Amino acid sequence: MVYEFDWSSIPGALPILWDGMAVSLEITLIAIVVGIVWGTLLAMMRLSSIKPLSLFAAGYVNLFRAVPLVMVLLWFFLIVPRFIADLFGLPPNTDLRLASAMIGFALFESAYYSEIIRAGIQSVPKGQMAACQALGMTYGQAMRLVILPQAFRNMVPLLLTQAIILFQDTSLVYVSALADFFGSAYKVGDRDGRLVELLLFAGLVYFVLCFAASMLVKHLQKKYQPA
């Protein structure tokens, strides 16, 4: 017997799915912001001539790049809520799943961002740092005013591409039973016995968003490509 598609449960589920999308986007945004800030610090540590700093950053990056994201999310799901609750004296039933998912994500993605940013910093000619120093700037001033602005300009396409991957990766938070977009679609499908339709629909939404975003990145890349 041929499977008969029944899409009727989707319209009614749209508000739930929309809330789920909001959660996915929220996690993506926080992870991007923290990932870029913490990733920049990691990249600078990695390139630093101070051995303990560069070893720490190298260890951090290698650790997070060598374990699956799902596992990191589960660790954080199991450990962080209790830790935060203890730290702030919150009642044990406070829902910290979103917070721990965000922290897990941000720390994981920082490892990837730091590698992109490290390459970006290294793409700025060495003479620029020498010129800054010759003008009397400190290392920090040179980084902040001259090196990082150029590095970020060079790596905008890569950062955006990584953001798209990150958005897709947020679907993995379903392991912590968090109602992100994917998790919501799964729940609705399960409830209505229409899992196939809901997952196809969710897949279509992911595809449309990510494909449109990567087209945009390509367009930007062409437009701002250095001559």
Added chain:
Amino acid sequence: MIQISHVSKNYGSFDVLKDCSTTVSKGEVIVVCGPSGSGKSTLIKCVNGLEPFQSGEIIVNGTSVGDPKTNLSKLRAHVGMVFQNFELFPHMSITQNLAIAQVKVLGRQQDEAIDKGLKLLDRVGLKAHAHKFPGQLSGGQQQRVAIARALAMDPICMLFDEPTSALDPEMVNEVLDVMTELAQEGMTMMCVTHEMGFAKRVANRVIFMDHGRIVEDDSKEAFFANPRSERAQQFLAKILHH
């Protein structure tokens, strides 16, 4: 002004500088020349501490460059340097390039810094380009901006590291003219360059280096008329031939 005494530097077992000593007095113009790989660029970069050295001492205006207690940033703020590849900041306009270190390093007001920058830009003949970005200027123009940027810091001396080597031939003179003018105004200068015409015109002394050693350190008259070492004779014969 600059005293270099017994400076040596090595990368592992390779000696880049071997026991180099010389002095540059206030108002003197010194040209440093020699074949590539002779250590002349390294020597000039040791003067403002961009390159560390293992032994010997360099004193600039009473401050020891190699001393770990020296605040190198403070020293460098008053030692101008011009690089082979200009090293203007490509993400800033010419005006910003001229002002940024004045504001961030010397603590000048933005208006004052821009004013000073524009005056110096006028002096190198590029006032009309103030609003442009480095990528829109020719190599010679960029190098003149780089000189103006260094001068904006009111340097006590200027270091030039092959300032014309990356330029198309027709742009060399516009940069040398600015440097000549600067020399005639009494700026203390140390220039690594192959431009022997410039050396003949404005240098007080010429230093010739080979394999990390200072082989000749003589008045320009003596150097050009009668180089003592065979290596310098060969070098001059090759370079002055054309």
